[in-house]
Amino acid sequence: MKLIPEKVDIKTGNKYIAVLHEDTARMFDLHAGDRIILKNKKNVIRALLDTTPTMRKDHIKLFTEAWDLLEAKKGDKITVEMAEKPISTMYIKEKLNGIALTKAKINEIVKDIVEDDLTDIEMTYFVSACYIHGLNDQETADLTRSIVANGNKLKFKDKIIVDKHCIGGVPGNRTTMIVVPMLTAAGLKMPKTSSRSITSPAGTADTMEVLANVTNQAPKLMKIANKVGGFITWGGGVDLAAADDRLIRVRHPLSLDPEGMLLASIMAKKHSVGANHVLIDIPIGKTVKISNMKQAQHLRQRFLKIAKLLGMKAEVIITDGKEPIGNGVGPLLEAIDVIKVLKNEKDAPQDLKNKCIKLVAILLELTKKAHKGQGLNMAKELLESGAAWKKMQEIIKEQGEKKIPKLSSIFIDIKAEKSGKVIEIHNKKISRVCRVAGAPKDIQGGVYLYKKTGDKVKKGEILFRIYSSSKQLLDYASKFAKEDSAYTIK
């Protein structure tokens, strides 16, 4: 049967999608979600079928990509045939049945994900299976390698490439923007890709974007890293882990974080820039992702095992996540903190500074840039000598410098309702206030913390100041902050 093509002027993003009338599909013994082969005189393509109850039964609707690839035109005729399902769907079913997957099977699944040959439903089955049955260390390492193999890679000639990663959940924890210039100032190569915020008030990419362009393409980034030692860019702009991005799309609706996928996702980003010396930071605290030492130790062991399987030297540090780090939370306020630390300014947040020194010390010793026990001194020197700040200015210049805006003049102070000592600052509540104030879309939006845990406060003293570009959002945020203070004072 020959069908007459109609164009649907919507780009689907790589996927080839065709639509048939329900009855036409039934005649071909086809269901929505089946793969079909479409032929005209010019071309043959493999597409995904959708069906609709009302359209002309002798027509076939083609979304932009399918229309273009077929070079379809008015008066054309299209032949439809059923296509085989990719074999990877069988492997997904094996995983659903609790069978551990081989490297070859995992790679087949990942390849099909990247080539858009698996539907959302099929990918969701894969995520479910990995979530419920888990992925063992070997599967996780294989998944990591497959994600890297089926995405872009950055290849450097250097023997040592360093990277770091924080599991997240602590607002204001912008160590990357200090650690990268410190380590590159020490002569190490550190090509750093970071994420944008999903649920936090700012990702490293959002904060870095206040100072410099973070959407440079791979060739430019290679050049920058080879010239000045490193960069800090948005990973999403480089497509290093295409499979991972597609899996995240189906993980999003239920916010699923299958442990093996989380590990593979992190390690793939390191592996794809060639990192072989890696530091993972796991903050623990009641109000961050990892709430207790047992969980943290479990994750630590898994990271170390998988790194070993991948041939990486790795260290995992378990850090304090009981309050935000630094004083600023939100893109601009965090960027200001970072610059203060790099410039050795008097009012630089000491917790952020000390944490960075600690992280850098570990990586200096891991890479043998520093002798055992000498990392801390060397790290301090890199920061306090101004070498790191100099390097950061080079990185910013190479990536494309931006003019830092002034802090918003629209703000509201949240004051202590009683005197006492700050016992705890609720990370998620602070994040929420910043989000309501507009962060990270509004780079001005966020919070500056005047008091941290351990500080004594008097009733009426300022605990934190909320900034926003919008008077209305500021009102919402301050209302929220007043109703549900993030501070525990005793």
Add this chain to the structure above:
Amino acid sequence: MKLIPEKVDIKTGNKYIAVLHEDTARMFDLHAGDRIILKNKKNVIRALLDTTPTMRKDHIKLFTEAWDLLEAKKGDKITVEMAEKPISTMYIKEKLNGIALTKAKINEIVKDIVEDDLTDIEMTYFVSACYIHGLNDQETADLTRSIVANGNKLKFKDKIIVDKHCIGGVPGNRTTMIVVPMLTAAGLKMPKTSSRSITSPAGTADTMEVLANVTNQAPKLMKIANKVGGFITWGGGVDLAAADDRLIRVRHPLSLDPEGMLLASIMAKKHSVGANHVLIDIPIGKTVKISNMKQAQHLRQRFLKIAKLLGMKAEVIITDGKEPIGNGVGPLLEAIDVIKVLKNEKDAPQDLKNKCIKLVAILLELTKKAHKGQGLNMAKELLESGAAWKKMQEIIKEQGEKKIPKLSSIFIDIKAEKSGKVIEIHNKKISRVCRVAGAPKDIQGGVYLYKKTGDKVKKGEILFRIYSSSKQLLDYASKFAKEDSAYTIK
């Protein structure tokens, strides 16, 4: 922000779908798969978001249903807001985490499925969770009730409503079309909905359709059942288990049959016509769905428990599935078998006749129409007296009689390659030959078995005859049958 609507002229089948440019979505902090609220001056609707890399950033594309419900028009402005996720997504996550669901939570999930408020991805997570963790008896009964509560129902005044169901996998097993007229001739009410074939050469609905219309609507079906006692119709035309149909759509890509869903799916169809006396037939055999007695007994126990929880009287019979039942396989050939049995013709297939008598006997005793031990005699009498055939003619007339076509004159005989005794007939291979010959789309397509297991054959004798409307398909089918004979002769 106000967006300009554009219509996408595709009906999605109830779902309201809107498309934004990726960048516009990001500005609203929205992702593909999120729910959004769309407002214009006239209306407010809840829609599902999709994104695309290329469209006008100040526009919003609306698929037909969304466009119509909003009464959108050119020059209109649409406001977009993020909508909350339905709470049922949280329950799905609980199930993924292995937590058994309460009746209320299951009902919330089913309600949202029917109201198209859960996306394919979210439904897939639900199916995965049920597949891997299983559904206990209580959950299965609750799922059954929820499917029934959220679909159409047929309500009869009779105290006793009978139904039967076969787990399937045995070609030619068209007992329903004989059992229904037998039991209605005994004065019982039997409103029977059946499925069309998915992977078999014919579903009961496909075979019944050779004789009568099977797409009558609910009010007409009620009238027929109240007049003549029963009907045999296609269930998909009555929308009795809308949630089930939607779940089957996401189960299809990986052919997943989570046991609890399978049970709920079957029981819901009985429950929705008010059946309270039910017989389940589980054929076992190497080449059908259930291959051993242990599996069959397990399923039997589950059926009985769930029926009890649903307040149904149930019996489960485990039958022989070692070969096709009757001689014909394929819509027309099966219909001919059925009529021969009902008409007590000499060459009527005895295995089909005896099986129907057995099934009817059990239901006569279960409903107390027959005293214990008297069912078999009464069943025989119903058939052999011609009462069942008379009833079938009434049913056919009420549903809308069709003219039975003659058997196709295009056929090929498959002959024995050696002499011996037929040990086994491979069900799946016979089905495959019939499918290749065009069944069930081509009602002529199928196979007539001249030899059954136990029969002695001589080399060169006809084993079976393949029919088709198409010479080409017949050639394919016979080639297939010759390469890989379904008969084991020793």
